[in-house]
Amino acid sequence: MLTVENLTVRYGAVTAVRDLSLSIGHGELVALLGPNGAGKSSTINALTGLVDAAAGRIVLDGRDISRTRTEDRIRAGLTSTPEGRHIFANLTVAENLRLGAATRRDPKGVRADIDRFLALFPVLSQRYGQAAGTLSGGEQQMLAISRSLMSRPKLLLLDEPSLGLAPKIVVQIFDFIGQLKAEGLTLLVVEQNAAQALRFADRVHVVTSGTLRYSGPPAGLADEHGLLNLYIGG
């Protein structure tokens, strides 16, 4: 579904991502792991067009989207849930959900999707008219993922869905991610929490200092020291 060839992201003199290539097949969940500052968010943001790629090619379902505007990438089926959730705290739960559907022109379908997420997460239903900023961290993450799904993506990029959440909530979030995969959604999940990310991953990439160090099945990282060595460059 997605092919990334030789992606490079620079911020002035800083090269955040260097010559990174990866692919994601239909229905796959691919995990992108790495320590702080490795270039994971920069990769996601280049895929959605929020930052410009200095070099490389991004191909979604056979179409080169490297120079396509973010909103057109969303229309083409690629959406991300950003790190830190970025829900609109002063807007209601309902308004946040509706904003996720900004690129759609089928009000009935939008309404049906909102109903689906309200049924899935009763707390969103109970707090439908309240400011989203009053939700707990875990509830905000559920809302952020639901909002992303409102654009009906075929590929969802999740940037650190576990960030700042209690371990029990993290397990619930990943249970939901596993459910999305079971429903056929294709996912790229960026995570620091390797154990959770690997629960449902078909393949995994490990990036450190902007460079891919490992690409392969999760079993290749089964030895904890394998991942640790990759992280510390051993």
Ligand SMILES: Nc1ncnc2c1ncn2[C@@H]1O[C@H](COP(=O)(O)OP(=O)(O)OP(=O)(O)O)[C@@H](O)[C@H]1O
């Ligand atoms: N807007 C920016 N301007 C300058 N440097 C940046 C910018 N955004 C990121 N960087 C730098 O690029 C590198 C990669 O950052 P990035 O946020 O992509 O890493 P990450 O793997 O997502 O890290 P984390 O897990 O801590 O979120 C880091 O050295 C970071 O300081």
